[in-house]
Amino acid sequence: MAWQRKLLRVDLTAGTCTPEPLNMEWALKYIGQRGLATKYLCEEIDPMVDALSPGNKLIMATGPLTGTMAATGGRYSVITKSPLTGAIACSNSGGFIGAEMKSAGWDMIIFEGKSPQPVYLWLENERAELLAADGIWGKSVWETDDIIHTTHQDPLLRVACVGRSAEQGCLYAGVVNDKHRAAGRSGVGTVMASKNLKAVAIRGTRGVGGVRDFKAFMKATAVGKKVLKDNAVTGIGLPAMGTQVLMNVINEVGAMPTRNMREVQFEGASKISAEAMHEPRESDGKPNLVTNAACFGCTIACGRISTIDPQHYTINNKPEYMGASGGLEYEAAWALGCDTGVDDLDALTYANFICNEDGFDPISFGSTVAAAMELFDIGAITTKETGGIEMRFGSAEALTRAAELVATGSGFGRDLGLGSKRLTAKYGHPDLSMTVKGQEFPAYDPRGIQGMGLTYATSNRGACHLRSYTVSSEIMGVPVKTDPLTTEGKPELVKAFQDATAAVDSTGLCVFTTFAWTLTDIAPQVDAACEGGWTPETMLEAGERIWNLERQFNLDAGLTAADDTLPKRLLKDAAKTGPAKGQVNRLHEMLPHYYEIRGWTADGRPTADTLKRLDV
Amino acid sequence: MLKALQLEPEKCTGCLQCEMACSFEHEGVFNPSKSRIKVFNFHDEGRFAPYTCSQCAEAWCMHACPVEAIVINAMTGAKDVLEDVCVGCKVCTIACPFGTVNYNADTGKVAKCDLCGGDPACATACPTGAITYVDAEHTGLERMRAHAALSIPKASA
Numbered sequence: 001m002a003w004q005r006k007l008l009r010v011d012l013t014a015g016t017c018t019p020e021p022l023n024m025e026w027a028l029k030y031i032g033q034r035g036l037a038t039k040y041l042c043e044e045i046d047p048m049v050d051a052l053s054p055g056n057k058l059i060m061a062t063g064p065l066t067g068t069m070a071a072t073g074g075r076y077s078v079i080t081k082s083p084l085t086g087a088i089a090c091s092n093s094g095g096f097i098g099a100e101m102k103s104a105g106w107d108m109i110i111f112e113g114k115s116p117q118p119v120y121l122w123l124e125n126e127r128a129e130l131l132a133a134d135g136i137w138g139k140s141v142w143e144t145d146d147i148i149h150t151t152h153q154d155p156l157l158r159v160a161c162v163g164r165s166a167e168q169g170c171l172y173a174g175v176v177n178d179k180h181r182a183a184g185r186s187g188v189g190t191v192m193a194s195k196n197l198k199a200v201a202i203r204g205t206r207g208v209g210g211v212r213d214f215k216a217f218m219k220a221t222a223v224g225k226k227v228l229k230d231n232a233v234t235g236i237g238l239p240a241m242g243t244q245v246l247m248n249v250i251n252e253v254g255a256m257p258t259r260n261m262r263e264v265q266f267e268g269a270s271k272i273s274a275e276a277m278h279e280p281r282e283s284d285g286k287p288n289l290v291t292n293a294a295c296f297g298c299t300i301a302c303g304r305i306s307t308i309d310p311q312h313y314t315i316n317n318k319p320e321y322m323g324a325s326g327g328l329e330y331e332a333a334w335a336l337g338c339d340t341g342v343d344d345l346d347a348l349t350y351a352n353f354i355c356n357e358d359g360f361d362p363i364s365f366g367s368t369v370a371a372a373m374e375l376f377d378i379g380a381i382t383t384k385e386t387g388g389i390e391m392r393f394g395s396a397e398a399l400t401r402a403a404e405l406v407a408t409g410s411g412f413g414r415d416l417g418l419g420s421k422r423l424t425a426k427y428g429h430p431d432l433s434m435t436v437k438g439q440e441f442p443a444y445d446p447r448g449i450q451g452m453g454l455t456y457a458t459s460n461r462g463a464c465h466l467r468s469y470t471v472s473s474e475i476m477g478v479p480v481k482t483d484p485l486t487t488e489g490k491p492e493l494v495k496a497f498q499d500a501t502a503a504v505d506s507t508g509l510c511v512f513t514t515f516a517w518t519l520t521d522i523a524p525q526v527d528a529a530c531e532g533g534w535t536p537e538t539m540l541e542a543g544e545r546i547w548n549l550e551r552q553f554n555l556d557a558g559l560t561a562a563d564d565t566l567p568k569r570l571l572k573d574a575a576k577t578g579p580a581k582g583q584v585n586r587l588h589e590m591l592p593h594y595y596e597i598r599g600w601t602a603d604g605r606p607t608a609d610t611l612k613r614l615d616v
Numbered sequence: 617m618l619k620a621l622q623l624e625p626e627k628c629t630g631c632l633q634c635e636m637a638c639s640f641e642h643e644g645v646f647n648p649s650k651s652r653i654k655v656f657n658f659h660d661e662g663r664f665a666p667y668t669c670s671q672c673a674e675a676w677c678m679h680a681c682p683v684e685a686i687v688i689n690a691m692t693g694a695k696d697v698l699e700d701v702c703v704g705c706k707v708c709t710i711a712c713p714f715g716t717v718n719y720n721a722d723t724g725k726v727a728k729c730d731l732c733g734g735d736p737a738c739a740t741a742c743p744t745g746a747i748t749y750v751d752a753e754h755t756g757l758e759r760m761r762a763h764a765a766l767s768i769p770k771a772s773a
Binding site for chain 1: 643659663664741743
């Protein structure tokens with residue numbers, strides 16, 4: 001099968017790297033990546049452990065299709081306990097590092113303990129060594145990546161690392177690979193830095209073989225690629241516009257969280273949209289967008305590569321930001337833009353570069369800045385607390401300065417690095433935190449898209465769109481159109497998306513394929529690659545098993561049904577404009593039925609029968 | 617008709633499907649590090665470029681080989697490496713001005729693009745048409761067409 005059947009266990013306390021066989025019995029139940037690594041984490045750590053203590057573990061995991069020719073087969077995930085939420089964290093990234101790890105002969109790396117000194121892992125096929133990180137600790141992601149390549153004199157190395165924000169304890173720092181792809185959410189980078197682990201540098205030359213049935217695999221993946229190519233979203237929309245294709249769409253349906261979710265439509269949306277990224281600018285006649293770009297094996301290529309206007313105030317005399325780099329995706333453009341009220345495309349692109357350069361989540365960062373702006377607006381904080389920054393809604397200068405401060409953990413950046421829950425609590429207004437389980441919202445207002453309210457409230461990693469993207473159905477009509485303003489049928493919809501997504505996230509494929517693919521397209525690819533007799537039904541069941549395992553971890557970590565809720569603003573304050581005008585999110589109409597169809601008790605705990613049925 | 621690989625970097629997204637297809641064709645595994653075609657990422661310019669052997673007519677590698685292990689494939693025009701003749705001396709890797717012949721430490725031989733015997737897997741795998749397999753005498757046809765289009769008198773003029 002397309003697994004390497006091998007994991008690397010890195011004991012950072014002892015400084016040892018030890019290969020061990022992958023538990024194939026678990027792989028047949030949990031597929032790989034998100035599912036399998038969650039199983040390992042649940043078996044190996046105490047869910048009550050302090051996320052930033054040596055007792056937590058951090059797992060980098062690939063799926064069975066990672067490193068193969070399956071379209072988008074380059075994904076890997078970072079699984080750990082989150083310091084931001086206290087719940088399970090599972091952050092998924094593309095780029096090239098996942099395939100490189102697999103090609104080096106490893107399905108998974110488990111980091112445990114804490115190194116006495118900063119180190120990085122150098123992995124060249126079977127050879128694994130922990131090397132002193134003296135020259136890279138205290139450096140940005142971009143510098144670290146360059147220094148490691150120079151040190152090893154190997155341009156083909158792939159690097160995943162943390163930036164200065166993680167070292168400084170920013171609670172939403174990610175692990176960045178290939179300079180601008182990131183396992184971005186829930187503070188997985190913060191955990192990595194807490195272990196004194198700066199980077200992982202990998203070179204793999206063994207390749208990925210062992211596919212169960214090569215002929216069937218090549219046929220199934222070719223069929224899958226054609227489906228992606230022929231689909232309007234994956235074949236045309238995403239390559240041309242990126243995820244930013246959503247900016248104007250979501251604004252029009254009145255589900256655009258604006259100014260810390262006070263409003264649901266942003267008047268400046270068109271200025272920071274995909275269309276705006278294509279417009280030539282006055283200064284040099286070039287558009288913001290240079291090209292689209294693919295992650296490993298991806299035939300969609302939604303990635304944005306952008307430049308900042310050379311005349312823009314943010315990069316005066318800063319040549320390091322004048323080249324092209326990872327541009328705005330929709331979630332980042334929303335958080336940095338709509339949620340803060342900033343409509344300056346270049347300021348947003350700059351803030352996004354800084355997020356990549358020092359490895360922190362632009363969603364949580366933007367939302368936290370938005371919360372700070374509201375605190376400033378109501379006078380709960382002043383320039384005294386912000387170190388002189390006028391944190392006003394709509395201020396590009398405040399946004400870009402805030403990014404610079406979080407990057408290095410300086411001044412008011414330390415407060416902002418706590419995330420919006422802790423920031424608003426610190427200044428006495430916890431209701432202004434737009435979070436679930438302590439994690440900031442993404443770019444869909446659940447007053448205008450009811451299913452997303454249930455999605456956020458029940459997401460195992462806190463507010464997140466990638467756990468059950470019902471926007472697909474409620475707005476785009478994929479796979480079937482549902483009314484975004486009704487709650488009827490949404491518990492079933494959310495459950496179906498959650499289970500299917502958990503399965504997809506465990507394969508090595510990208511969830512964006514599901515704009516075109518269902519498990520009916522995916523199962524034949526997985527089945528041809530692996531033993532286990534995978535069908536759409538068994539994959540969906542594995543997804544449900546994974547979901548319940550994550551839920552069980554969270555319950556054991558001390559979370560309860562009381563955490564399955566939304567901020568008061570979304571439950572009490574009606575949307576002021578647009579098609580959802582007058583609406584709040586009606587979570588109470590959905591949640592009890594959701595628990596019921598999940599086979600959970602009224603207080604949100606999987607029943608013994610459910611756990612037995614799923615063999616969790 | 618003799619055909620050649622046509623590489624159009626402006627269409628490349630850097631997905632590496634070509635590298636996987638090449639390694640699968642020649643090595644039986646998905647292994648970009650063993651691919652004979654390479655995609656380069658010019659990060660700061662935001663550009664990608666696939667690159668491989670252009671099958672020179674008077675190939676430096678072929679002339680440099682002391683054991684005549686590199687021969688012309690009469691059907692495809694490719695310069696093929698005869699693995700059982702190659703002694704792994706690497707002189708060809710020095711002779712090639714383009715860097716497209718490389719040593720494979722696992723086999724002890726050199727490896728280069730052989731056009732997959734006339735059905736290049738990279739061209740089949742490329743999702744964007746950045747790599748195509750076309751008439752060797754007309755690799756400039758599309759560019760000529762584009763410029764020809766510029767020369768047409770405008771309808772309104």
